Amino acid sequence: MDDTYIGKEKYKEMVKETAPKSKTTANSFRAFIVGGGICVIGQIIHNLCLSAGAGRDSAGTYTAVVLIFLGCLLTGLGIYDKIGKFAGAGSVVPITGFANSVSAPAIEFKKEGYVLGVGAKIFVVAGPVIVYGTISSIIVGLIYYFTR
Amino acid sequence: MEYIKAFLVGGLICVVGQQLMDRTKLTPARILVLFVSLGCFLGAFGIYEKLVEFAGAGASVPLPGFGYNLYKGVVSEIDKEGFIGILTGGLKATSAGIMAAVFFGFLSALTFDPKEK
Numbered sequence: 001m002d003d004t005y006i007g008k009e010k011y012k013e014m015v016k017e018t019a020p021k022s023k024t025t026a027n028s029f030r031a032f033i034v035g036g037g038i039c040v041i042g043q044i045i046h047n048l049c050l051s052a053g054a055g056r057d058s059a060g061t062y063t064a065v066v067l068i069f070l071g072c073l074l075t076g077l078g079i080y081d082k083i084g085k086f087a088g089a090g091s092v093v094p095i096t097g098f099a100n101s102v103s104a105p106a107i108e109f110k111k112e113g114y115v116l117g118v119g120a121k122i123f124v125v126a127g128p129v130i131v132y133g134t135i136s137s138i139i140v141g142l143i144y145y146f147t148r
Numbered sequence: 149m150e151y152i153k154a155f156l157v158g159g160l161i162c163v164v165g166q167q168l169m170d171r172t173k174l175t176p177a178r179i180l181v182l183f184v185s186l187g188c189f190l191g192a193f194g195i196y197e198k199l200v201e202f203a204g205a206g207a208s209v210p211l212p213g214f215g216y217n218l219y220k221g222v223v224s225e226i227d228k229e230g231f232i233g234i235l236t237g238g239l240k241a242t243s244a245g246i247m248a249a250v251f252f253g254f255l256s257a258l259t260f261d262p263k264e265k
Contacts, residue, residue, distance in 0.1 A: 024170040031166035032159035035210070039158025040151050042205035047150075060208055065248040067209065072252035076260035089165030092176040093183060093210045094158070095245070101180060102253035108262050118257045125177045126249060129211075132181045136188035137218035137238030143192070145226050145234055 027088050034083065034090030042067055042094070064095055071099025076107060101125035150204060157203035161210040180211055187215025217241045 045066050049059035074080040080100050084091040091097055102122055109121040123130075165183065168174050174182070190196040196216040199207040207213055221241020225233030239246070 024167065027170055028163045028166045031162040035162025035165075036155035036159025036206070039154045039203075039206045039209045042158075042209035043151055043154040046205050061244045063205065063209070064214075064245045068245065068248045069252050072249075072256040076256040078263045081263075087162075089169050089176075089179065090159075090162045092169075092179055093162045093165040095209055095211065095214060097176070098180060098211060098214065098245075099249055099252065101177065102249045103256040106253045106257035107260050110257050110262065118254065122250060122253050122257070125180060126246075126253075128177060128181050129184050129214075130246065133184040133188060133215055133218050133242075134238050136185040136215065137222045138234055140188055140192040140219050141222035141226060141234035141237060144223055145231060148226075 030086055031088050031090035031093075034087035035093055036090075038067070038090070038094040038096055067095050068099040071096030072103040075100045075103040080104075098126065098129065101129075153203045154206035154209075157199065157206035158210055159206075161207070161212065183211040184215040184218070187212030188219045189215075191216040191219030214242060214245060217245075 042063050046059050046063045049062045050056070054062060071080060074083070074096075080091065080096070081104075084100070091100070102125070105121040105124045106118045109117040111117065112121075161183075165179050168179060168182075169176070187196055190199075190212065196207065196212060196219075200213070200216065208216070218238040218241060221239070222234060222237030225237030225240060227233070229236065
């Protein structure tokens with residue numbers, strides 16, 4: 001086999017191993033900080049709800065609702081987009097990212113009208129999430145029902 | 149301690165998402181779908197419950213927590229209502245999240261205009 005060919009292959013491997021890895025590590029670090037930070041905010045809201053007298057389940061629900069509200073508000077203000085550029089998955093994976101995926105296309109497609117613009121595009125990401133989420137829950141439910 | 153655990157676990161779940169995005173070129177939409185379904189199945193295996201007990205919001209705020217709620221809802225409705233719970237449970241437990249997303253998403257579209265790019 002030709003030496004230069006192996007060299008090229010090796011070089012490609014080295015590029016693959018080194019270049020994206022360091023980028024990936026930096027991305028992951030930022031995702032970790034921001035994603036963890038959003039969860040801490042969630043924990044603070046959760047504890048505030050508990051101290052205001054909410055039960056454990058409804059405190060969790062309130063937390064989700066408040067975070068969704070904040071996600072939509074920050075999306076509308078154009079701030080969530082900036083957080084997203086910095087944090088990557090750190091802004092996508094928390095429930096605020098779900099809110100962003102609802103709010104961003106709704107605002108974006110406003111010019112196409114309130115029915116087929118806002119009304120339809122509001123579900124462009126949330127729709128698939130609900131489809132596959134509910135189907136998963138039905139599969140799990142069927143298994144649970146017949147095996148409990 | 150509670151906050152540190154929430155930070156660490158929540159951050160790590162986001163790192164998993166970031167690694168998937170960087171290494172497999174999965175789009176954010178696919179990550180959301182994957183994580184919600186994953187949370188539902190991890191709930192069924194009893195794994196996610198332990199994670200929520202350990203990390204609180206660190207496990208319930210990321211999207212797998214949403215999937216875990218789908219699982220919790222379907223199981224509790226089956227226990228209460230029987231067979232029909234398979235169809236009603238998932239959305240019952242997550243209705244507040246979905247309604248809030250639709251409502252606040254709609255409000256944001258009413259209030260804000262698209263940013264110039």
